[in-house]
Amino acid sequence: MSRSNQMFKATVNVALSHVARMVPGADLGSEATLARDWQASRTTVRNVLTHLAGAGVILWEGRCKRLLRVPVASDYFPQTDVESTEDQAEQRFLEWMMRCELPPGSVLHESDLSRQLSLSVGVVRALLQRFQPMGLFEKNPNKHWVLHGFTRRFAAEMFAMRRLIETDAISAVLGAAQGSVVMQEMAHMERLHIALLARDDPAMAEFPALDSQFHRCICRAADNRFFDEFSQRISVIVHYHYQWNKRDEVARNRAALHEHLAVIRAVLEGRKEDARQAFAAHLDTARATLMASVSW
Template sequence: MSRDNSKYKDSLNRSLDFVAALGIADTLPSEVELTQKLGISRTTVRAVLSHLNEIGIIQWAGRTKTVLRKPKTSDYFAKEETLSTSERVETQFMEHILGGDLKPGTILHESEMVRAFGASTSVLRECLIKFSRFGLIEKEPNRHWVLRGFTQDFAIELFDVREMFELRAFRNLIEQGATGRAWQSLIALENAHHKIIGDIDAEYLNFPRLDEQFHRILMVDLNNRFIDDFFELVSVIFHYHYRWNKHDERARNLVAAHQHLDVIHALQVGDTEKASAKFQEHLNAARITLLNSVSWDTDA
């Protein structure tokens, strides 16, 4: 398998997080269990295990996979390398309309964005169509795309739907119980959170990726195509807000990481009532963080 493959690189990073939650000399579960826990194919699992064996993180002998050492930062691929072409273009598009401080009504030219993003017309158009379905942009009869604006009302409406879906997903996690995939996958993220909190000055910029992983775990088990489609947009927009206002980025990422741990620790002891309450607290704080992270144009 090519090491240039973004999906493989993302799978490897998530596998490293999984191994980080284990102790030295612990053994990894079977390949079948790993495909379920990590949500990747068996072929990818084998490629990942082979790589972990090569770099000395595990010893893979037959069916036994023993942890030899903890993953280091240098073992991970950079976030940019784990993005697919479409994900990269979506991020560039958000940078273009938000970082460029574009106002509602601004005309967006496909040809200019293709050159600026270094993307094909088809990939860019797919990205634009995705955002147009939720009213962020609109195609005019003259074939220009027009920015309708990431207004405060748009953000509130989008968060309302996000909260509804995520609370449904968390109820599903509770219903599946402690042996469920989502429950176990969230608990497996404990060490990754401690890593960020323990070295927050160096690690706080890595939190958005962990935050996205935390919330995506909940969605996977719903197996709802409409929610999956919506969450792809949510992932781009709501995780991008971490870049909008820099002055308290470290502090708010630290608070959010602790909120995640509150949920994880409640699940570890089987306190579902507390876990649900802490998850609601986290969503409430995320809403406030979003609204405080943008300098809204009140005239929009």
């Protein structure tokens, strides 16, 4: 079979929310402009226009593209059709990884997984390959995969690496000048942290994203792609891990926010030694929290 038309459907939805802000009768502009605005190729734009004309949302004749009626909910494709297949795949795959009860050392078959996750074998293979270098899986040539999994050891090694990198990165942060991009980002992070603490949301749904943002922001100061890459990897892993280990979640997250804030404020006020110590302390509690939540 051929590739999916997820791009087409997604662009239809983008187009609909775009024209929803216009009044009937207004002109949509040129195809090239639309392609830029909707982030798609002209080919896709033209397919979308054909679709919208067929649905009676617009009138399209040559260079005349006019809005006929404001779109309604039923014009849109459902959200599930629109999400990029890659993202969906990664999500399903990592969720499976984190909830899976298999002991380390279990053998995995691509075909098996592909059935369980309803993903094509090719996609499963790409995911396994992607997470292989981290040591979550191993592969014997011509043979099956072996699950190493998210073990205590994995967590410990990951954290050793994190400490190394982020301790180096925090020095870069402290070396940044007042008013530099890094400092602006830190000031922004302070506002976000205060806002989240004030919200007093019992679920703290936005904590994981903010946590990841905080650590990435620090790593970025080192201006090293390898730091960034590692930081991203950690975020993904930790995120999915905590999704299935919600014990003491709220208390844990509030404590982390306060620790972040202590670091941010010390940085902003130029108290370098305080910043270093606060950050080291944060890494310690983060490590302890993570290790306590790993079962194997």
